[in-house]
Amino acid sequence: xxxxxxxxxxxxxxxxxxxxxxxxxxxxxxxxxxxxxxxxxxxxxxxxxxxxxxxxxxxxxxxxxxxxxxxxxxxxxxxxxxxxxxxxxxxxxxxxxxxxxxxxxxxxxxxxxxxxxxxxxxxxxxxxxxxxxxxxxxxxxxxxxxxxxxxxxxxxxxxx
Numbered sequence: 001x002x003x004x005x006x007x008x009x010x011x012x013x014x015x016x017x018x019x020x021x022x023x024x025x026x027x028x029x030x031x032x033x034x035x036x037x038x039x040x041x042x043x044x045x046x047x048x049x050x051x052x053x054x055x056x057x058x059x060x061x062x063x064x065x066x067x068x069x070x071x072x073x074x075x076x077x078x079x080x081x082x083x084x085x086x087x088x089x090x091x092x093x094x095x096x097x098x099x100x101x102x103x104x105x106x107x108x109x110x111x112x113x114x115x116x117x118x119x120x121x122x123x124x125x126x127x128x129x130x131x132x133x134x135x136x137x138x139x140x141x142x143x144x145x146x147x148x149x150x151x152x153x154x155x156x157x158x159x160x
Contacts, residue, residue, distance in 0.1 A: 010032065047101060052104045
């Protein structure tokens with residue numbers, strides 16, 4: 001690797017370690033010419049993931065858009081930015097594990113909601129209210145009642 005300081009054509013790896021849950025490698029390097037040290041990151045090349053929007057347009061999957069939506073859903077909730085990033089990474093991993101190069105935006109929304117339902121009910125309802133574009137309060141109440149039925153069905157303290 002070319003030295004960023006003196007542009008010497010080679011460098012020596014001093015230390016390597018796994019980062020980002022094993023998805024990339026951090027390498028500490030030293031230039032034999034000028035002796036300065038620098039860090040590089042090595043990450044496998046992912047195939048682009050295209051999102052098919054409701055109107056049929058296609059655009060590249062943008063993890064930052066997903067994080068922005070999650071930040072709104074988790075506003076004033078006891079979750080750190082790192083936890084929100086982990087949720088977004090989990091959603092992206094799940095989408096990529098399908099092995100498809102294109103996914104519908106509706107699948108992304110449903111996947112996010114599946115993750116949020118397990119983690120935080122308030123964030124789930126907030127995300128659902130934007131994602132499902134509730135027309136009125138009745139639609140909103142139906143979503144909450146559906147969620148409550150699932151909670152009651154999985155709660156062992158509730159008798160059937």
